[in-house]
Amino acid sequence: MLIHFKNTPDKSQIIKIKAFLFLICLIPLIRLFWLGFQDDLSANPVEFVERSTGYWALFILMGTLGLTPIKLLTGVLWPIQLRRMLGLFMFFYACLHITAYLWLDYSFMWAEISKDIIKHPYVLVGFSAFIFTIPLAATSNNAMIRRLKMRWKKLHQLVYLIAILGVVHFWWLVKKDIREPLLFAIILLILLGIRLYYKQLAKKNSQSEIAKSGNSASAEYSASVSS
Amino acid sequence: MATQSFSQLEVAMIIQTKPDVLPSEITPQAVFNDRRSFIQNAGFGLMAGAAAFASPKVFAATVNSGATEGAGRNKVSAVYKPGQRQKITNYSKTKYGAGEKLTPYEDVTTYNNFYEFGTDKGEPAVNSRLFKPSPWTVGIEGEVKKNKTISIQDIYKLAPLEERIYRMRCVEGWSMVIPWIGFPLAQLIKFAEPTGNAKYIEFISLADPQQMPGVNLPVLDWPYVEGLRMDEAMNPLTIMAVGLYGEQLPNQNGALMRLVVPWKYGFKGAKSIVKIRFTEKMPLTSWMKAGPNEYGFYANVNPQVEHPRWTQSSEKRIGGGLFAGRIKTQMFNGYAEQVGQMYAGMDLRKHF
Numbered sequence: 001m002l003i004h005f006k007n008t009p010d011k012s013q014i015i016k017i018k019a020f021l022f023l024i025c026l027i028p029l030i031r032l033f034w035l036g037f038q039d040d041l042s043a044n045p046v047e048f049v050e051r052s053t054g055y056w057a058l059f060i061l062m063g064t065l066g067l068t069p070i071k072l073l074t075g076v077l078w079p080i081q082l083r084r085m086l087g088l089f090m091f092f093y094a095c096l097h098i099t100a101y102l103w104l105d106y107s108f109m110w111a112e113i114s115k116d117i118i119k120h121p122y123v124l125v126g127f128s129a130f131i132f133t134i135p136l137a138a139t140s141n142n143a144m145i146r147r148l149k150m151r152w153k154k155l156h157q158l159v160y161l162i163a164i165l166g167v168v169h170f171w172w173l174v175k176k177d178i179r180e181p182l183l184f185a186i187i188l189l190i191l192l193g194i195r196l197y198y199k200q201l202a203k204k205n206s207q208s209e210i211a212k213s214g215n216s217a218s219a220e221y222s223a224s225v226s227s
Numbered sequence: 228m229a230t231q232s233f234s235q236l237e238v239a240m241i242i243q244t245k246p247d248v249l250p251s252e253i254t255p256q257a258v259f260n261d262r263r264s265f266i267q268n269a270g271f272g273l274m275a276g277a278a279a280f281a282s283p284k285v286f287a288a289t290v291n292s293g294a295t296e297g298a299g300r301n302k303v304s305a306v307y308k309p310g311q312r313q314k315i316t317n318y319s320k321t322k323y324g325a326g327e328k329l330t331p332y333e334d335v336t337t338y339n340n341f342y343e344f345g346t347d348k349g350e351p352a353v354n355s356r357l358f359k360p361s362p363w364t365v366g367i368e369g370e371v372k373k374n375k376t377i378s379i380q381d382i383y384k385l386a387p388l389e390e391r392i393y394r395m396r397c398v399e400g401w402s403m404v405i406p407w408i409g410f411p412l413a414q415l416i417k418f419a420e421p422t423g424n425a426k427y428i429e430f431i432s433l434a435d436p437q438q439m440p441g442v443n444l445p446v447l448d449w450p451y452v453e454g455l456r457m458d459e460a461m462n463p464l465t466i467m468a469v470g471l472y473g474e475q476l477p478n479q480n481g482a483l484m485r486l487v488v489p490w491k492y493g494f495k496g497a498k499s500i501v502k503i504r505f506t507e508k509m510p511l512t513s514w515m516k517a518g519p520n521e522y523g524f525y526a527n528v529n530p531q532v533e534h535p536r537w538t539q540s541s542e543k544r545i546g547g548g549l550f551a552g553r554i555k556t557q558m559f560n561g562y563a564e565q566v567g568q569m570y571a572g573m574d575l576r577k578h579f
Contacts, residue, residue: 036549042349043338044401045549105543107552116538173536175399176446176517177346 008078021082025089028056029096046104053100054126057093058166060086062187065163069194084140087159091137098130122172129165132158163188313475317388318408324392330403330546332472338545339479340397341498342446343432343439350441355478358438360499363483369504370425377418379483383469385418386410390473391466393489395496396528396560400537403545407487408470413461415503421457425505429454430486430497447513453486453497454510454524458569464489464562467500490562492526523579527570528560532579 009017032052035041041048064086067079106113117123136156139145145152167188171181337352344351344358363379388408396402416428434450436442442449459465468487469476476482481498488495494514504510514522521535530540541553559566570578 041549043334043545044348044543046543047401049549104549105553109541109553112538112541112553115540119533120536120538122536175346175536176342177444 008076014078014081018082018085021085025060025086028052028093046100049100049104050097053093053097054170057090057097058170058184060090060093061159061163061166062184062191064090065159065188065191069191072194072198088137088140091133094130094133098127122169125165125172126169129162129169132162132165136162160192163192312477315388315408315470315474318470318473319387319389321389321391323390324394324404324406327392327394327404328546329392329406330544334545335403335405335471336477336479340399340493341441341479341481343434343441343449343451343499344479345441346444346446351479352477354440355482358478358482360478360482363501365484365500366502367419367505368502369429369506370422371505372420372422375419379469382415382467382484386414388469391468391487393464393487394560395487395489395493396542396556398492398494398522398526398534398537398539400539400541401543401545402554402556402560406472407466407468408473409466409468409487411463412465412467412486413463415467416460419503419505421505424507426457427454427506427509428457428460429502429504429506429510430500431502431504432497433499433501448516449513451497451513452510453495453512454506455486455488455495456509456569459488459566462566462569464565490528490559490566492528494522495526525570525575525578527566527575527579528556529558529575529579530556531558532576 032041032049035048036045064083067083067086070079071077102108102113106116117127136158139148139152139155148155167181167184170184171178174181338348339351340348341351341355344354361379364376365379365382366374366376368374388410390406390408392404392406394402394404430453432451432453433439434442455465466487468481468485469483471477471480476485481496481500484500485498486496486500509524512522512524514526515524528539533539540556542556543553544551557563
C-alpha cells in the first residue's frame with residue numbers, strides 16, 4: 001500500500017506528465033506539417049491527410065479506452081486523470097479528419113458531400129461517429145460534469161458506440177487488405193472485454209454479498225467498479 | 228516496319244533471350260547466375276527501402292540517381308538490371324491526349340495499385356526493385372488455332388510502338404494522365420489467330436511468390452485475372468503498354484507488358500501479363516470474385532453508376548496538390564465517342 005502510494009505521482013508530477021502527453025499527441029500533426037512543407041505527402045496528399053488524421057483519431061481513442069482497463073487490471077488509478085485530455089485529442093484529430101474531408105477532398109461541395117454520406121455506408125458510419133463525439137467534447141469541462149451529474153456518465157458511454165463505429169468505418173473503407181482495421185478491432189474487443197469481465201465479476205460478487213448479509217453497500221461498490 | 232522500332236534495350240534483351248523458359252521459372256536461376264548484382268541490388272533495395280521509410284522524396288531521389296548511374300554504367304551491357312530506367316527510342320507520337328496536363332513521372336511511379344507487390348500504394352515502387360521482367364514470354368491459349376508462346380522481342384515486332392496519352396480513372400476516385408508507350412491489342416489478337424468461338428479474352432498476370440511478396444497474402448485469388456469482350460479488346464483505344472514517359476515500363480507499373488483500357492476503371496488494366504486466353508464464356512476476374520457487388524466485368528467509367536464505397540461522379544486528379552479540389556468524372560472517362568456504340572442498348576447499371 002505504501003509502495004503504491006509512493007508510485008502515484010503528485011499534483012506537480014501529473015502536470016508534467018500531462019504536458020509531456022500533450023506534446024506527444026501533437027506529433028502526428030507536426031509530422032503532417034513537416035511533410036507538407038517538404039511536399040512529401042505522397043502523390044495523393046489529400047488522401048494522405050485524411051488517412052493520417054483518421055488513423056490517429058482512432059489510435060488515441062484506443063488509448064483513451066485503455067485507461068479504465070489499466071485501473072481494473074492493476075488498481076493504478078492516476079492514469080484516469082489523463083483521460084479527458086486524450087479524449088479531447090481524439091476529438092481534435094477527428095475534427096481535422098472531417099475538415100480534410102469537407103474542405104480538401106470535397107471543397108465544401110455540399111451536394112456531392114451529402115450524396116457521399118448517404119450513399120456510402122462507410123462514410124455514413126464515420127460521419128455518425130463524428131457527430132456523436134461533439135456532445136462528448138462539449139460536456140468535457142468540470143462545470144458540465146457537475147451540472148449533468150449521473151447523466152454525464154450515461155452520456156459519455158457514447159464513447160463505446162463511437163469506437164465501434166470508428167473501427168467499422170476503417171474496416172469498410174479498406175478495399176481488401178483488412179489487416180490494419182482488424183488490429184484495431186481486436187484491440188477494441190480486448191478493451192471492452194476487460195470491462196465486461198469486471199462488470200460481470202462485480203455483479204456476481206455483489207449478488208453473493210447480498211445473499212450473505214443483505215447489505216447494500218456492496219451494490220454501491222459494484223456500481224463504482226462498473227464505471 | 229517492325230525493325231525500325233528496335234531500341235537499344237530490345238537489342239540488349241535479344242542477346243540474353245531464353246524464350247523456352249518461363250519468367251516464373253527463370254528467377255532463381257537468374258538470381259543465381261547474376262548473384263553479385265543481386266547482392267548489390269539487394270543492398271540497394273534495402274537502402275532504398277529504409278530511405279523510403281524515412282521519406283518518400285529521399286527514396287525517389289535515390290532511385291533516380293541510382294538508376295541514372297546504372298544506365299550510364301551499363302550502356303553496352305546485355306544484362307538487364309532491375310530498377311534501371313531504360314529509354315525507348317523508336318516510337319511515334321499520336322494525337323491522343325493532346326492538351327492534357329501530364330501527371331508527374333514521380334507520382335505515376337510511386338502511387339500504384341499493384342497488390343502483387345503490396346497493398347499500400349507506396350509499396351510497389353519499393354517491393355518491385357528486385358523484380359526481373361526479362362526475359363519475358365507470353366502464352367497464348369484457349370480458343371485459338373494453335374496454342375503458342377511469344378517472346379517480348381517478337382511482340383515488339385508485331386506493330387510499331389506509339390505514344391498514347393490517356394486519362395486513367397481509378398475506381399477509388401482518383402485519376403492520372405499518363406503517356407503510355409505501346410501498340411494496339413488488336414495487333415496481338417491478329418497474331419494469336421482466335422477461332423470463331425472466341426468471344427472474350429482473359430489476361431493473366433504473373434504471380435511469382437519469390438519475386439512478388441504480395442502474392443503470399445491471400446488478399447486476392449492469385450494470379451490476377453482480368454478480361455475484355457472481343458470487341459472491347461479490338462477497339463483501337465485498347466493497347467498493350469510496354470513503356471511510359473519514353474522509357475520501359477517501370478516494374479511497379481506492370482513490367483514488362485500491361486493492358487491499358489482508358490475508358491474503364493484502372494483495375495481492368497492487368498499488369499505483368501504472362502498469359503492471354505481466348506474464351507467463349509465471360510471470364511471471372513479477380514475483382515469480381517473478391518467483391519461481386521462492387522466490381523463488375525465491364526467496369527466502364529460511369530459517373531451515373533454509384534459504387535458502394537467511392538463517389539464516381541467526381542474524381543481527384545493526382546498531381547494537383549492539397550487544394551486542387553475535384554473534377555467531374557466523364558462518361559466512359561471522356562472516350563464515349565470512340566467506345567459508346569459498343570454498349571448501345573445495354574443496361575449499364577446492371578452490367579456495371
